[in-house]
Amino acid sequence: MLALALRVGNGVETDMFAMAGDSFGPDIQAAAAASADRARVLLEGTGREEVIRAAHMVRALVGGERSGTDLLRDLRGCTDGLLSPQDRALISSNATAAVREAAEARLFSLAPPLFSVKDDPMLLASSFLESLDGFLAPGWSIHDGMPVMFEEGRASALVALSLKGRSPREVVEIMERIPGELPSGVTARFSGAAFHAALSARRVEREIGFLSGASLVLVLVLGWMLFRSLSFVAPLVVALASGGIAAAGALFAAWPRPHAIAFVFGTSLIGLSVDYVYHARAAGGARSVLRPLTQSFATTMACFAPLLFADLPVLRQMALFTMAGLAAVYAGVAVFGWRGGDTVPVRHEESSAPIFRSIPQFNILRVVLFIVTAFGIVHLRPTADPSAFYRPNASLAADERAVAERLSLGGARIVFARGDTLQEALEHEEDAGVPFGLSRIIPSLKRQRENAALVERLYAAEGAAYAEHTGLKHPVVPDEPRLLDPEKLPQGSSLGELVATMWTGRGLMSPCVGDFSPKDPRVQVIDMRESTESAFARAFRSTRRLFVYSSAALLVFLFAVFRRRALSFACPVAAALVSTLGMLGWLGVPFTFFTLLSFFILLGLGLDYTIFHRGADAPTAGRTVLFAFLTSLAGLGLLSFTAFPVTRDMGITFAFGLFFAYVFSMRVVKAG
């Protein structure tokens, strides 16, 4: 409880990339984390002014307005190291006269210099800014501190947003408000992880809210049908609460920010808690069912124990959460439910429930059911394709495609220039010639010093002629060149915002356009989609291996406890798991890392049914197991009705898995 109280404020991790641990690699995780609260809005229209006005409106709506002169203000006073690639090449090749003539022509032309000639005598900084046309992607340049593109009949502006600290509800409100406030003729397209996360969270929130309510009602109704009173509610709530607190406390004690998925899978605690409480109360106290209760507890612990040694942190978290919670529930039921309980009313004619009556065809039916369902395994589709566990909102997906097309982005590919510091990453970008990297806009300090030396050479060669032709003073480089340091940019500056979107803490990300292939090993092209797929494929293989270990550990335990009867306990569970896999195949449900995780829970719950069917002596055990099964089905099976593919597929797995576990574990006795 102390750990929970101290650390719960840290919140939980929700990033999908964090779930697979080191499978993704630190660079991809850094890129994903940097993108998590970033988003973009692409505004398009026929009128240039309307689009620019719309862009300012969006900025003001999200995070305050910024003046269009920001970029000049950011650069003013630190331009001594800024050289356009053309000027740099000309000076390096001693073609200094060409640079001077271009500067003179500019001074005598219609357009004024962008910076004072005191700071920028030969208009080199002006030339540098003009060379930024197309820096983001071909055809794009900077206007009012943001990327813009103007073509015949179409104007586009891209507003980069940081949505850090905004709740999903606030983000969705922003998304809903923007279209209504745009000038006539301007449309908005939304792109970025933050928008996807917000829409998904809203959808999940609504569904979970409804399903939780429905589940609660069903639990109460089923419990009442079993006990004919509601007095089971209090001990059940106490058991769930104590289990939840113990589980969450253990998790937060071991991890400062556990992953949310561990809590989701920890809902298996609900099913297990219901089983223990129902059986204890139905039998008139835990004492009467202590042996099967203990056997169930021990087997479930044995099932989850191998996960404590998993490579993936999320599996270790899942195991700790379930084991700690279950231990608390077991201790609570065993100690406080020692005596007393509702007992299950038994109607004489039912004896130990009609399901225990012999149905001659029942075994045959079960065998046929097993064979038919198991055949579905040939259709089973193991996959690590991200589209199997996340399907974006259709409108948002269309917007993403439109933005990618406008920015000429190379699919899900980014260029990643590694660096321990921002300056190091900038240097690596420059060495590798990254075409649309941050270094194009903010050269590294090392490059700027080189540029300042080149400018000194230019002034020495052409300064006298320049002064004679223009009437200006002979230009000189200051003793200490004033350089542009991105880490000293003022808060809220447009350049600062740009740096924040590209610097991940481990390196710089930039769009990968065309077939750019860096030769420098410190710079790589990452395909986020491919990386996600291969990381989850590795996670799947690792988890599958652990499942085998868990099953083996369980089998060993069963033999230790039940000896020759071990197989009679193991077979129903094994058959249930095979049938469940088959049903996934028949239904075309993708067999992913997440559905595989569900099987760990089915292993534990399924064995419970067998143990209580076979191990409990109470005449009402069968009826109690039935209602425990129905209650778990109500809790976990309802997930099948969520729109989120991960939870929906898990719900389908639970629904069929619980059903088969129950049916195959039923004990059939001869009537009479």
Place this chain on the structure above:
Amino acid sequence: MMRKTFILIFVAAMAAFADPELASVPDSAHGTFVQRRTLADVGVTLVSRGEFRFEKGRFFEWKVVKPVPSVFFATPTNWSFTVRGKTTSHPLGVDVSSFSDVFRIKEMRENVKNVEVSPESGFPCKVDILFNNGDKVGIELVQSR
């Protein structure tokens, strides 16, 4: 940034030639100019001479002949600047269909403090532009017959 400054100069020039309030608005014009740019922070005035061509709604050409030859050429969608045979081109995207549109464009208001157009014989012969940073550009235009 270059685009912004060229836009404002271009539209100022277009406006000067496209003012519907003038007695006779030329649809096209060509001639010579003398431009005096005064850089306020260094107190230096740069004088250039050249030729201009204008066709309303189609193009505007500003060709400096002395002291350093260059050509600025703009259409409503693109502009280019040529020095010693080397040309750089950029999109422009300016919508100016009338004189009054000019003052709605943000760039004008941001950087230009004042524009005075003195028409004689229905043709603007003098344009004075005062920038916010104190720089001034004075242009004398002579239309060719």
